[in-house]
Structures are given as structure tokens and as C-alpha cells.
Amino acid sequence: MTRRPNSGNPLGADAEGRPVRRALTREYIIRIALAMLDRDGVEGLSMRKLGAELGVNPMAFYHHLPNKSALFDGVVEAVFGEVTVGLDTLNREDSWREQLVALMCQFRTVLRQHPNVLLVLATRPSYAPSLMAFGDRTIGLLRDVGFTEHDLLIMISSLRSYTIGQLLVEVGQPVGGPTTAPDEAAALISHYPNLAKAVAGGYDPDAHYELTLQAMLDGFEQRLRRSKS
Amino acid sequence: MTRRPNSGNPLGADAEGRPVRRALTREYIIRIALAMLDRDGVEGLSMRKLGAELGVNPMAFYHHLPNKSALFDGVVEAVFGEVTVGLDTLNREDSWREQLVALMCQFRTVLRQHPNVLLVLATRPSYAPSLMAFGDRTIGLLRDVGFTEHDLLIMISSLRSYTIGQLLVEVGQPVGGPTTAPDEAAALISHYPNLAKAVAGGYDPDAHYELTLQAMLDGFEQRLRRSKS
DNA sequence: ACCTGAACACCGTTCAAGT
């Protein structure tokens, strides 16, 4: 069940590998937990290992966080916090579509850097201020275009779902341990000619993402035009 | 960490609650594991509890499955197996869009019945024949419409990602234990006027899904028309 | 061949004790 050999310096150490024993705070614990998640995956993060990593008794955490779930809540907040970075560099003179695509690509780029946290992000409801700010900003942008309140909610929810869903299949770690025996399984595809032919052409995740994003926006825009006429 | 109080009859029992001690087979183990996942969630499924449920020593499973990961592989296969049910009732005289919407809604309906398995489905690569058959069928349908091989792959991948992503936020169980304190957090939304206004209107998941599905198809269809002219 | 029991190296968390 061990996934990676915990090699190298402990996460609570400086560049030269000297252990940095700093005062335990909620923020510090969460920061190291995120680093550990990135390195070892969800199933590789335990209170006990986190304690070892920080050179501290695992029970010490319970003075700063009620339980492990709260640790995950903190990690989600931390990752969404990275999303707002560069939000203000948006060029307000660009078209709404250019701005929206920039927003979503920024969202995707940040989440993509934390493949092992995707599952947690996708399923834990979060009221992280940075996420709310991001959503608020996006909705404001789209409302000015003329979408109804009803459609606005659907749009941002769908954009988010698609983005996360796509990332999950793209870089997500399998829940329940690594899959076995894709060897003869991959050959099975030849029994499905349509599928085999489509898969043969290869696959560029970034281009794929933006193409579908544009298609979704085309669809929503078409809906907007129809409602106006 | 206990999520639900394991009340009622064990899963390996008939309608009257009599324990059914049948011979252990891979299929039977997987069937009960799926039922247990549906009832108790991913974190509530353990080899030991599964053993207790079946009135058997947990180690007995290792004669039918190499490890717990393989159990998850089996469960994924079983759920995708349900997708093909009713695949042949499709009316081939319907338009391609009607057929595709029917296919995707069928896919979504089946997955929706196993909220706790969604995470596993989303992240474990699967070569389940039923899933391959489903994809093959879908691609065949769309190719006849005129889409390129390149676009075909993107379409089915995106449709799948969106469907699963949406279901995850809709009915998915939070990874890492239940979230706490949404009480004052929900009030926070008032600080984000655009968001608050959009959310106020309420939300119908089924309508939401089909609206976005239609928008995506509109977008892809538009792309098809542009490429032809 | 199929199932069992003991054992090993892990978990999260509680609780009493230290400073």
C-alpha cells in the first residue's frame, strides 16, 4: 500500500536539509499536509506520518485542528487560495469570452498542479473566500453579457464540473489503490473498431480542454441569442 | 469515523434475514462489495467488514482476488455493466441528437444510483467490456453525422468528464470525511452579491444536466458546420 | 482447492499526564 518511498528531506526542513522546528500553527500544518498530499497522494497522508515529517508527536495537531477532516478542509482552502493569484491581471478590454477562457485556464492550471488533491476538491463543499471571489467575478462578467440568473448558475457550475471531471481522468490518482494488468486489457480495444479508430489519433489534453470549453461557450451563446430574439 | 450504523440484515442474507451461506466466488464477493459501498461509502468498505457481512474470514477473499484494489476494479466493471442495460431499446430512427441524449442520460442515471462509487469510477482506468461497448456505440453514432476522428475522441471524453464531474458535486461523498461547520459559512455568501443573486433562484440537477448537454452538442454541431463550409 | 487464526505493520482518536 506504500506508494512512494518517502525519500529525501522531510518536508519540514530547509534547503540544506536542516530540520526547521518552528512553532506549530494551523497554517503551517496545512501547508506541509498539502506538500505531503502532492507527494504521496490521499492515501499516503496520515496524521502519524505528518507528525514524523514535522518531527512532532501526531497528537500535537489536535490542538490546532479538531480532526483529519478539518485538515482536508484547510488544504482545499489553500489550493483554492492559489486560484486568485493573477486574477487582477485580467484585461478588462478583452471580450467576455477571452476573459472567461483566461479565468478557466487559470483555474485549471492551478488545480492541475495538485493532482492528488483533485478528488478532495471535487467532493468537499467549500466556502473558501478565494473560491467565492472567483465565482463572483465570473458571474459578474457573464451577467453583463446578458445571461439570465438561471443560466448563470448553470454555466459556472457546468464549467467547474467539466474542468474538474476532465482533470480527474487526465491526472487523477485511482481511488482504492493502483489498477493492475492493463497489458492484455489494452489489446481488447481492437474488438471495438469505432473506439480503436478514434483513439488512434492521439490526444492533447490542453487542446482538448480548450476546444470543449469553446464549444460549451458557443452553445451557451447560441442559447442567449435565441432567448433574445 | 463510522459513517452509518450498519443496521439491518447483513448483505449476505435473504429477504427474511436468514444468512445465505453460498460458495464464495469472485462475482458474489464483488456484488456484495458494491452493495456495501452503496450503503457505507468508500471509507466504510473494508475487507474485514466485508468478511463479517458474509460470515466468512476476511482472508478467504484472497483466494478469489489478489488484493483490495482488484475488488475495486471488479466493482467498477459491475457498475459499468449496468450501463449497457437497455442500450438496445434505442430507436434508430430518432435523430442522432435524440439518441445521444438518451445514451448519456442512461449513463448518468445508472451512475447516479451509486453515489459512493463515483470517485472510483472517475479515477480508475477501466477496460470493462460494457464501457468499451458503450463508447464504441456512441462514437459510431457520431461518426455517421460527419465528425472527424479527432473531434469524436474529444466529444465522448468531454461528455463523460462533464457527466461524472457534475454527478460528483451533485451526489458525491466528500473525500476525507464529512465537512464541518457550514452554518456560518453559508451566511458568507452575502459578501458576494453576484454569486448570491445567481444562487437564490434554486437549482434542478436533471434540468441543469440536460441544458448543458444540449449546449455542448450545439457547440460541437456548430463546429461541424463551420468545418464543412 | 479453499478456508482459518495468529501475527505484523499500519491507521485516527481519546485520555490522562506532563510542562
Add this chain to the structure above:
DNA sequence: ACCTGAACACCGTTCAAGT
């Protein structure tokens, strides 16, 4: 207040033993 150590009720899996 913050951290520790022992303890409790769990995990997946190995391995030798039974039938």
C-alpha cells in the same frame, strides 16, 4: 496553552496451518 505516551478500536496483508 501546548505537547507527549500509552491505549483502544480499527486497517490490509503475509504466512503457516488446517481440511
